[in-house]
Amino acid sequence: MVTVLRLTDVSYVRNGRPILDGIDWSVDDAERWVILGPNGAGKTTLMKLATAGEYPTRGSVDVLGERLGRVDVFELRNRIGFVSSTAARRIPASELVRDVVLTAAYSVEGRWNEEYDSIDVRQAERILAEWDLGAYADRAFGTLSDGERKRALIARAVMTDPELLLLDEPSANLDLGARERLLQMLSGFAASPSSPAMVMVTHHVEEIPPGFTHVLLMREGRIEAAGPIAETLTAAALESTFGMPFDLSEADGRYAAVARPTA
């Protein structure tokens, strides 16, 4: 096992306010993590540190064996796949879906007049098929539905064979069918031993793809619980994280939580 991400006593302070506080967390290459927590808990901020997009105020962050603050983050970021709504906004609406994926190999958004290697073109075709986007390859990115767009962004993120794949709320705003389809694909991807370590932020236990192995529960910038999902994701842990009692159920690796009725 190789540790791909390690945060040691990390705090992140803005305007005198600790947004992350005393975070100790590590991710190994075979692990697939889900991060859950209420709005404002610090999930996205944690992702920004993991993508080498921000530096901690205190403590240390090691990403893919490199300590933030001592490494060229531009090179490091090329080894990380990141999918977020901000990443989606950087893609030109007129960009063809095949180019959304292909241009990742050259770390650019928007195709110009570059010549691409045939090996990259073949890799893009393979990934488009893998994420069920073959039929959309010649469509403009801006014409895709939210679900198709999410798949295109994930396809772009995996184009460079990242060693760490971070997904910030990939199933937000998707209809039931699109969400389920995406979860099936993420689940299949997570199951492959050749896939990178994965970390996915979500707001709902229903959106945990089967096969994800670990969960990090956050509240007010701190870790409430972290560990293997089967042991860590309990009704009691959800109650302490979200501040209300839940009934939690699990069937075939899918979780569901509803507020426990008050007497």
Ligand SMILES: Nc1ncnc2c1ncn2[C@@H]1O[C@H](COP(=O)(O)OP(=O)(O)OP(=O)(O)O)[C@@H](O)[C@H]1O
């Ligand atoms: N640069 C900043 N300056 C001041 N406050 C910030 C900054 N960045 C984040 N925050 C605050 O830190 C808190 C955590 O933000 P963050 O986006 O990480 O939470 P989150 O768990 O991802 O929330 P959500 O689930 O709503 O997306 C929020 O209260 C936010 O307003």
